[in-house]
Amino acid sequence: MHNKLYAKIQEEFNQIADTFIEKEIDVLADENLITIQSKYNLYDIQPYFAELTNNVLAKDVKLTIESEEDFDPETDDLYEYKINFENSKAYLKREHYGGGIFYSTLYEYTEEHHKSFSVYQNKENIKVTNLSYLYFKNGIPDQFIECTEYGISLKTYTCENGIIKSYKLEWPEYDHYCIGELTFDNHENLKMITETASDGRIRVVFDATVSTEDIEEALAELETFLVENIADQIIEKVKIEEPVYCILFEYSMQAPFPPTIAFGITSEIDGNFQDKELFELYSSPDMKYFSENEEPNPINIDFYPLAIQPNYLITTSYGENIPSQEEEAFMMWEKHVFDTYLRVCKRLMHFDFSKSFTKTENFLVMARDFEKCNEGDFYQNMLHYRTKK
Structure with a gap:
């Protein structure tokens, strides 16, 4: 019927x-x-x-x-x-x-x-x-x-x-x-x-209990989750035999949280690392270990514990409620999201992931808005942070 x-x-x-x-x-x-x-x-x-x-x-x-x-x-x-x-x-x-x-x-x-x-x-x-x-x-x-x-x-x-x-x-x-x-x-x-x-x-x-008035608190809680909870899951669940040159978060401003996650391995780089364009190095769909992929290389990272999900609703709703004509307000919202992911990347650089994989000398924790393709901005910030550190 x-x-x-x-x-x-x-x-x-x-x-x-x-x-x-x-x-x-x-x-x-x-x-x-x-x-x-x-x-x-x-x-x-x-x-x-x-x-x-x-x-x-x-x-x-x-x-x-x-x-x-x-x-x-x-x-x-x-x-x-x-x-x-x-x-x-x-x-x-x-x-x-x-x-x-x-x-x-x-x-x-x-x-x-x-x-x-x-x-x-x-x-x-x-x-x-x-x-x-x-x-x-x-x-x-x-x-x-x-x-x-x-x-x-x-x-x-x-x-x-x-x-x-x-x-x-x-x-x-x-x-x-x-x-x-x-x-x-x-x-x-x-x-x-x-x-x-x-x-x-x-x-x-x-x-019904969530409110976009709590946006700063929501971003702070999301930062803590993406650092502490995701790091624990990587250590517990991810096992990659090849050297890893990056952990990469990808997001979209349509719904900036949660991101996807991918791990870049050296065998995916054809030629010298230094000769590659950033979009060749940092693009999750092209990576073997990507949370959106199915078998044979699943990345079973859970971004959806119930306690954190209301924060996803808050951030998505906040962005959707910015009128399309208010470009300055939206640019400020983009910067808040960018800064949150940048802090996550910096904090994760300090974690010991040796139980899960070996880091290369070029290792970075990176993020990018896959629609804006702002990997260059993240890369310059993270390269400077790694050098300074």
């Missing part, structure tokens, strides 16, 4: 661009719909969509734009909604980027399911990004199916007394799956969402 449904949804996804404009025009012409504007993403059909993306709004936030004082075009996002106030449902959501560029989502409703389909629009093109169905059983969410250009996922809910308590997230083309657990307080307010993957790894997806 599911295979036929998946095929139908995939076919519909492939055809959305052909009819989207026509359906959008119908919604825009509906006189029963009222237009509201907001700085925030207020609506989607997936249950707990804000918590799942760790973008829950504070209770005292003003949701709608009603005057010039409510909106700063230089720093704020702009969402436009078409709402039917009689049934409290949205039928169109537009996220504006200026110059006739926006993401648009249309919504349709039946007793059996809610549907949303989204596109990226500019003056010349329409690109389909998402098609989702939320199916109900006895008026309660039962299954959520999402189709994107990367494939289809299925989320099946388990409910008690009308409240979602857990879900199973799976991908039809893969054996991998996740079990989500939702925890509530005595007033039925959601406190936490955790996901346990089929390989046993546990991820904290949402934690």
